[in-house]
Amino acid sequence: MGQKVHPRGFRIGIVEPWRSRWYANKKEYGDLLVEDRNIRLFVKSEYKSAAIEKIEIDRTRDQVIIHLFSARPGIIIGRKGQEIDRLKARLEDKFGRRMEVKIVEINNPYRCAQLIAEDIAQQLTKRGSFRRAIKRTLDQVMEAGVLGVKIELSGRLGGAEMSRREKASRGSIPLSTLQRKVDYGFTESKTAQGVIGVKVWVDLGDYADEENSDGANAEAGKVSKKAKRSHKR
Template structure:
């Protein structure tokens, strides 16, 4: 059911919200879609060290609201807000529209599959051992209180002649239900031997538990336990 498709795309419109939220007539839809992609690529390229998880875009008739989900908001905001004003001006020059930039802080980077994948990619680009990077990352992600994590690397691992895939996992990654919040992230490591792809799946628990707050106190790798019934009469 969920083995051959991207988990986030599989859930969008069902339990996940859309990353771009706007309405446009048919003749304008294509150009606005391309503009959204330009905005995302520009922000990702300019702020690689800001640990940006995702960029959400909302459009009104007069302006465009860009929501940056980042684990390092200080880098994007800058001293006395100078950097965010500069970003706003550059986005207005890029699109020709009135822009508004809002920052949403990501509390724990190890609970975000995208940020975990980018972290592994950076370690590989610094010529680190892929086995050591994967093992350390698995430990750190499980310590963040998630239910499971799976990492897949593909390419010329360790400078080998032939490319191959390596998988490692901890806990559970359910693939047959949409009620589980399975976050997915992908990153590319450009090494001297070639490109290595990094895929990460993180099981954050049930959506219902996240809304009620029950899932936050679950132990690493375990589902939240139901309260025991009392036998007192």
């Protein structure tokens, strides 16, 4: 079961939050759902090099708030915030709504399955060896402190005449444990021989441990700021 179910969809509403947070009646629901998808596609296509992991959307009565989770926020923000203002203006023109764009920085891209999948796809598009790409990525992801990682490539690997599937994994990837944070990413690499699908699963440990580590990091950041202030005095 766990291999055929989207790990995030499996956990949504239990331990994972929704990516779109708003309420609408039956008449508006379908249109707003399509609009959310179009916003995500537009932003991802415009900022391919910004390493955007996910886009969360909140809606109020008269405003749409877009949260961009990016490993390279400087590309979206631009010089003196000019690029983010331009993005906001283009979104408002395209969708006819008042928009607000917020950037959330990702500190370690090797703990995000979607960014890992996109990195592998980029290597394959540049005609890199798929075996080297898998091995190198597995090493980098395990060094980031995760409990396990699994990578699956499917297509005409290495320019072969017949498509096949190649899998590689390190550590543990639980299939149906809801309290375990298993991140999942999928993308496609368009090569000269055809399209290669890239799937990545990353085991980040229990949700409780992840929250505790985030809290500890935030507390450590506050302590270091206080230490700097006292040192200046």
